[in-house]
Amino acid sequence: EDKVVQSPLSLVVHEGDTVTLNCSYEVTNFRSLLWYKQEKKAPTFLFMLTSSGIEKKSGRLSSILDKKELFSILNITATQTGDSAIYLCAVVFSGSARQLTFGSGTQLTVLP
Amino acid sequence: NAGVTQTPKFQVLKTGQSMTLQCAQDMNHNSMYWYRQDPGMGLRLIYYSASEGTTDKGEVPNGYNVSRLNKREFSLRLESAAPSQTSVYFCASSERRDTQKQFFGPGTRLTVL
Secondary structure (H helix, E strand, O other): OOEEEEEOOEEEEEOOOOEEEEEEEEOOOEEEEEEEEEOOOOEEEEEEEOOOOOOEEEOOEEEEEEOOOOEEEEEEOOOOHHHOEEEEEEEEEOOOOOOEEEOOOEEEEEEO | OOOEEEEOOEEEEOOOOOEEEEEEEOOOOOEEEEEEEOOOOOEEEEEEEOOOOOOEEOOOOOOEEEEEOOOOEEEEEEOOOOHHHOEEEEEEEEOOOOOOOOEEOOOEEEEEO
């Protein structure tokens, strides 16, 4: 059975800290891995990773995929209170390009 | 562009009642999806529609029906609501060429008593 596991489940840090969120997966016929940020409402797209070892970067956020070890990390540097959210990882397997299998998410709280 | 819109935002039902959740997108996307999100379980796919006129079951389709009314609209119907269907429901859409990158609506919080 395809499975996506995120850790930690929750994390509390102070502004300025750097955080690393983890996503591991057991998926047959892996196609891609996506990161979403969910604040109060809709998840919003952050990154999509398909190739191992290539870092995707957007401002203070970056992510990398390791297809050999079956995991991805999302780094946030110099955290701000606005980074407080649930971060969701989802994996797409080749069997169905339309189906995202989500992890349960990491709740990040950034304190001032 | 409004993106993906959903109505209603909140709904309370009694067990056995029926209702339809509405979703519309104005991005000219071909594919649309319905998910539910429960605490500690991430999002789970209920149904999806690859294109107008087609629908397919996802991971948790039991107790639900869908209609792809046209390219813009995709509705989710609960025929006889059960407390286990208490959840937050999200609609999403994506382009045909890039079905993995999905755009989500604001969600409907449904409580079944």
